[in-house]
Amino acid sequence: MGLGQKIIEAIEGFRDSQRKKQPGVVGQFWRDGGKQLLYDLPIVPGGMVIDAGGYKGEWSIGMVSRYGCRSWIFEPAPVFFQYCQEYFGKNALVEVHKAALGGENRKAAFSFFDNGTSEYGAGNSQCFEVDVIDVARVFDEAGTSIACLKLNIEGGEYEVLERLLETNHILLCDSLLIQFHRQPAGYKExxxxxxxxxxxxxxRVWCYEMVWEKWIRKDIQ
Known part of the structure; x- marks a missing residue:
């Protein structure tokens, strides 16, 4: 192992130890396995996953390397879209889309806050226009069941899930990983x-409230 790799592993080890020390549900998530919990899914080679809120593509990297599956990444923030596009540019298993998922086709104004970039954040000088795509249309274009739908979209998950339930496309989801957020208004109901x-x-296989939840379709269970 080279010196560079040792440094990377040392940094990641320190970060992991700090995460485990956090109080409440967040710390418990990391103590119980953290990101490893997000990779234990019913996926076979050639299966398809949707990575909504791709950020820097870390989850898709793990999924493709573990399962040999295909991934459609949806990332609306230009800087992270470009990062993913460059990283996966030569990987035929991954498609990167500069868009957000929603309940209908529309335009929206997003505010940039690194991994908290959202349509529902407080406005700032780094606002940008986003193409929001009807998630039902995305499922229709996929033309197959979705081995896992991963949602980490800063409040947009409610709109996406309501649309999938309305259209019964939810039945095409073998599994779901959902990070629910305390936004927008009315999120509790x-x-x-x-x-x-x-x-x-x-x-629902496990739930760390407002951190991550894992759901598996009943006929797969």
Missing amino acids: SYENIVAALQKTHV
């Missing part, structure tokens, strides 16, 4: 309604 609806078709 939306969360309760979504959970109640999901329980008809999927089983």
